Amino acid sequence: MAREQIASYYRQLLGREPDQGGLDAWTNAVNAGHLTLAGAAGGIARSAEANNRRSQQAQNTQNLTTERNQYYAQSNNYKNQIGGFQDQISNYQNQIGGYESRIGGLEGELGNYKSQVQGLTNQYNTALGERDSWMNKSNEFQKSASDWEDKFGQKSEEFERARGEADMYRDQAVGQQLRALRSGSTSGGSNATSGGNASLQGGRGGVQRYDDNSVDIDKNIQAESGALSNKGAAVKKIQSSDRRPSASGSGSRPAQSGGSGSYYAGRFG
DSSP: OHHHHHHHHIIIIISSOOOHHHHHHHHHHHHHTSSOHHHHHHHHHTSHHHHHHHHHHHHHHHHHHHHHHHHHHHHHHHHHHHHHHHHHHHHHHHHHHHHHHHHHHHHHHHHHHHHHHHHHHHHHHHHHHHHHHHHHHHHHHHHHHHHHHHHHHHHHHHHHHHHHHHHHHHHHHHHHHHHHHHTTEETTEEOBOTTOSOBTTTTOTTSOTTOHHHHHHHHHHHHOTHHHHTOSOSEEEOOOOSSOOOTTSOOSSOOOOOTTOOEEEOOOO
């Protein structure tokens, strides 16, 4: 019984399990009547180990108290910081509320912009469709214009060929009429002098080479240049003098032209 009580004193006062020698010594002293259990407890409590343990415990307690005070101070600082943070959080919350209001307004504007963009997109698509339609029409017009250009080119070639043929026929006809005029004959018949001594068509030797009638014809041919320039009437009458001296040069009787008059082609085509 005493042994177990003394072992408990070790645990309480020294904070450890009793060593075998010390436990035996304290137990024998109590059993022999030299000490009571209370005396044994006092002896253990007054031992150097117990004193050292109490000093260490006191120091530990002091340290713990200091640490606790430091923790309290830090805790107060943290509380103050937390209070400041809460104030900042409140300010941030107020700012966030303002931002949310602005965001709501911006979302409204964004909705309007989206509507406008959708409207512009619809207009663009409509204009794109119209452009495609006009492009198709433009391609059709270009094709039609190309066809007409081809036709114009063909007609131009035909016109040039026809004009070349007309010029050829005109030159031939004018040449024939000029040759007839120089031989004293028109397309309507022959032109004979009033004396009957010679015929311009026959070309007899008795006709003077530079007969007045021939001179007048040459002058009229030179004056009427339309035959070579495509100007003037198609057929013109040669205007010769009604009164001129005879081929013999006597001048006693005016020569009168016979037939219906002389004509030549002024132009052709």
